[in-house]
Amino acid sequence: MKRGSTFSPGELFIVATPIGHLKDITFRALEVLKTVDLIACEDTRRTLKLLNHYGLKKPLISYFHPREKQKIPFLLKKLKEGQKIALVCDAGTPGLSDPGFPLIREALQAGIKITPVPGPSAITAALAASGLPTHRFLFLGFPPPKKEGT
Template identity: 55%
Template sequence: MPATLYIVATPIGNLEDITLRALRILKEVDLIAAEDTRHSRKLLTHFGISRPLTSYFDHNQALKGEYILEQLRDGKSVALITDAGTPCISDPGYQLVRDAAAEGVAVVPIPGACAAVTALSASGLPTDFFTFAGFLPNKQGKRRERLQALAAEKAVLIFYESPKRLQATLADMLETMGDREVVVARELTKLHEEFMRGPLSRLAAEVAEREEIRGEVAILVSPAPEVESVEGPQMEELLKRYLESGEHSLKDAVKRVTQETGLPKGTVYAEALRLKEEGLAEG
């Protein structure tokens, strides 16, 4: 196995979801780079795999990335794995892939489990066009900004979220995106796997009533609804009027136009940002 970087997907819960090819590669490589060596050692021990192991995560990727590249330069083979699922998907690793490829090292993906695709496949939402948005910001202000920027997307939106922030995130989604159909997938492939389906308002209320939510969570939001043309003054004209008056902030202008037109807040917000970026409105 000459100088090759293997991107090896591991189970997201159920250990039976690892592939035969992944097991073979992990047994044959010279080095395994893992996000958390303690966590990965349990997986490797379960399958009787004993290979040299090194850590590679967000806070040591510069140092360990160079170490791994040195092993590859020496002609060794390395498998990159994460705690669960496919490496480089909302996990460290893309810099290592980029640097290895730049040096002419072969980068070979070993496909397998991915929470986003797993959740989407069983969601019942359209699967032909979707956007993976990863983790949202922890702070509410930044989180709402990100949601508003995505609110007009005509694709299914897929997010990862901590169970501790699920209630707050659903409430922010309802505020910024309107009462859309959503799916909350929890503990995928594990014993307590759960899919919650329904309008945002109902799911937000249900989650708020629960004493505790456990396990990693994926949230899938249905595409932005098609907007019928607005009777009377158009959305753009109204936004320009409020923004150019100098009496309203962008947030206030969006709120007023949303109330007057009945359009989704995300749609109005996206148009307001476009006007600002193109210099068509002040404020």
């Protein structure tokens, strides 16, 4: 580090991704994905499909349940070194019913800047399409996955 310079910690971007159609992504999300140093993703294959669709090339690190806790030290190290990292999940916003929250919590505790990049949300899409009143609702998580043959 040069004399007189200050350490600039990295930044963790929580980037919402499409929930069904690749075009359902914000311009800001694409800008962030284009400029970060690394993308932590739930499934590298799904994220690669998104990146390829938009002609983006970035290093990916797999960050999925139940192994997310094994990746946190590496990601925190990169953030503390000043890298910018995008956290994405397979669909929607990381941290909501997916493995994103442990990394977000640890980054907050380490004093890392967290920047949400809002976008598609299955919760609000389902609520809007339900025909129910939307002024007050309670989200208790997604239903369990269907078993094969049911």
